[in-house]
Amino acid sequence: MAIGYEITLLIADDSEEMRETLKTLLTFNEKIKVVGEAADGKEAVEKVEQLNPNLVLMDINMGVMGESDGIWATQEISLKHPQTGIIIISVQDEGDYMRRAMSAGARDYLVKPFDSDELFKTIETVAERERVMWGNLPATQAPVMSTEGIGRVFTIFSPKGGVGKSVITANLAVEVYKRTQKRVLVVDLDLQFGDIALILNIAPRSTIAHLAELASDQLDPDLIEEHISDSASGVRVLAAPLKPEYAEIVTPQVVSDVLKAIRNLYDYVFIDTVPSFGNEVLAAMDVSDDIFLIVAPDFLTLKNITLGLAVMETLNYPTEHIHLILNRAQSMSSVKVRDVEKGLQRKVLAEIPSDGEIVVGSINRGQPLVISHASSPVAKAIGEIADIIVTENEDEEGKVEKGSRGILGGIFGKR
Ligand SMILES: Nc1ncnc2c1ncn2[C@@H]1O[C@H](COP(=O)(O)OP(=O)(O)OP(=O)(O)O)[C@@H](O)[C@H]1O
Ligand SMILES: [Mg+2]
Incomplete structure (x- = not known):
């Protein structure tokens, strides 16, 4: 070697x-x-x-x-x-x-x-x-999150698999769309086994793998739009490759180029990820305004979150841009929110209750739960996160506020 x-x-x-x-x-x-x-x-x-x-x-x-x-x-x-x-x-x-x-x-x-x-x-x-x-990311490097462009970009991440990243990403995007009727996009960076198309019930003909075949100077807005799919929910989707073996052509550079181009085309971009610090995920975090870290109330997840937070700190991601969301809160024998906050030494931004029937049922029926069960506690909890995002980002006339974000303030700077 x-x-x-x-x-x-x-x-x-x-x-x-x-x-x-x-x-x-x-x-x-x-x-x-x-x-x-x-x-x-x-x-x-x-x-x-x-x-x-x-x-x-x-x-x-x-x-x-x-x-x-x-x-x-x-x-x-x-x-x-x-x-x-x-x-x-x-x-x-x-x-x-x-x-x-x-x-x-x-x-x-x-x-x-x-x-x-x-x-x-x-x-x-x-x-x-x-x-x-x-x-690529030495510890001495300055903060890397670069937020140029008109849209707001959010990465939904967890160092643990199966904690609800994909369900939350899709439903959060739909809730933001319901509130704003703006251009909202979900990017599925679970490149091998992406679930977003299934959760939003679409059969994409084109995916991020098709964009990867283009040179970066060919990434003009019209071409990008050609590879993005509509969903019945109103949210648009840049889907994951149709087969796991196509994943490898989507390099970190492709991810970075595509996301930088996309943030000028959409008002809100939500990125679903895999549970590891691969270079594609880091490329997504780099162009994100904020990162939602999904926590499940069990000790194995908390252990990984602790390690993940330490890695993110070493990489100089500003901590005020990282927000904890506790999923499946109040499930039987789970760790309580105050214990999570104490253990991680951080506040939890929102708690989403556990409800297998609604969450799994909505996926099986092909309708996002925030549409099929809009008044359920799970949908309401996701709606509250959408409220925070929308109120922190838009002025009274619904224009995306320009001055409110940035490395130091953070879009949740008031919290
Ligand atoms: N609040 C919840 N209540 C009940 N079940 C849930 C909840 N959130 C997620 N689930 C279920 O947990 C499973 C995992 O969810 P999901 O696929 O969104 O996790 P993930 O973090 O994206 O997983 P992966 O790491 O494999 O991509 C799914 O079966 C989903 O229906
Ligand atoms: Mg997933």
């Missing part, structure tokens, strides 16, 4: 012998430089703070479990230094422990005994993935 740069690495292992063995092995790979060692989890966290390595090789089983073990350190480093990738080292029968480490934020693992080929391959692969993820 052609990496062509140095990978800095910290070794965290309680056995001095193992640290020495690893160091010796790693001297045979000229791309990898060991910059430090730690004998327990606490020291690993301290050394990461001091040395800021690209990667940590972390023994999972260091000393006693708890404060200074490998899982604890993995969690600490993932939260405080998300740009440092962690590779876990474990032995065969630690499967359960290892799964916990992976869910605490480790990027990959090695099972002892491993040979030097395996060691190098894992380190290089993880380093390359990290480089792709962080490479």
